Amino acid sequence: MEINRVFQGDCIEVLKTFPGESIDLIFADPPYNLQLKKELLRPDSSKVSAVNDDWDKFSSFENYDNFTFKWLKECKRVLKPNGTIWVIGSYHNIYRVGTKLQDLGYWILNDVIWRKSNPMPNFKGTRFTNAHETLIWASKTEKSKFTFNYDAMKSLNGDTQMRSDWNIPICSGNERVKVDGIKLHSTQKPEALLSRVILSSTKPGDLVLDPFLGSGSTAAVAKKLSRNWIGIEKEDRYIKEANKRIENINELCIDSIGVTKSKKEEKRIPFGTLLERGMLNPGEILFDGRKRWFAKVRIDGSVISDKSKGSIHSVGAEVQGLPACNGWTFWHTNLNGTIVPIDILRSMVRQELNYQQ
DSSP: OOOSSSEEEEEHHHHHSOSOOOOOEEOOOOOOOOOOSSSBOOTTSSBBBOOOGGGGOOOOOHHHHHHHHHHHHHHHHHHEEEEEEEEEETTTTHHHHHHHHHHHHHHEEEEEEEEESOOOOOTTSSOOOOOEEEEEEEHHHHHHTOOOOOHHHHHTTTTOOOEEEEEOOOOGGGGEEEEEEEEEEEEEEHHHHHHHHHHHOOOOOOOOEEETTTTTTHHHHHHHTTTTEEEEEEEEEHHHHHHHHHTTTTOOHHHHHHOOGGGSSSSSOHHHHHHHHHHHOTEEEOTTTTTEEEEETTTTTEESSSSSSOOHHHHHHHHHSSOOOOOHHHHHEEEETEEHHHHHHHHHHHHHHHOOO
């Protein structure tokens, strides 16, 4: 299977040609089946540029459901055992899509609300302004060991846990792909949205598939973030402009920018390593940040307080009367005249080991 290219054709038929269990992540922006019966007009009678393309029209809900089931079935076949899928939609279709995901055995991990900071108003004033769309994030099965870059998302969100409601403006300005001054695709998604999807649930070098590529946003962002990609698209005009867009993307050097790794992914450093490297010495006294509790370092890498002896974690929990404690951040020492958590010493060891590699 050739990667980093756009395949032209019906997504279901093209997907059938791909090998099974070959894709790490799928982002799908399928037709919404908006069921628009007539033109939308503003109060001044000017026409609204809405989604009225032929590819968004289905003869019935049953027809749309059958289409949804078929493409989701093929997507599940090509997903790796630990792969995930993101599907975006509006109130017109997302509930029907969610049902088919569950019918096929996908395991829903989250629904994410994309809250549009600049939505199109409801010109007739007959309903609430439709200011959001919904993304469903699902793994291939309940047992999938899926990728989730929690710490990277937390870092992106100002060191606060990323929530499931994302406030991102709709695609506009220079980002909007236009031909002769007219927007190419009626449902082009903002790159900021795709960046969160791809950064959160893939690793550099992973293969990202978009079965409804459109103007190429998924491929463009995947390339920028050093992920491989595959797109499927029917329309010649979309493919032509998407290829131009993708070719103009400069791939970032992932070694220099990287993403914040989860603590679980970092190399394990036993507390005893700090003694072996002379960063701490037997008999040295550790203390909490406010110097309420103290513990002496023992020659075997354990610590002892006036209440107990054991690991830095168990003794830290015991002196506080708590069921558990992260000894790396609880216990402190004096480093060149500055009081620091012993986790700083561990970080220094990790940096040295990474440099040696």
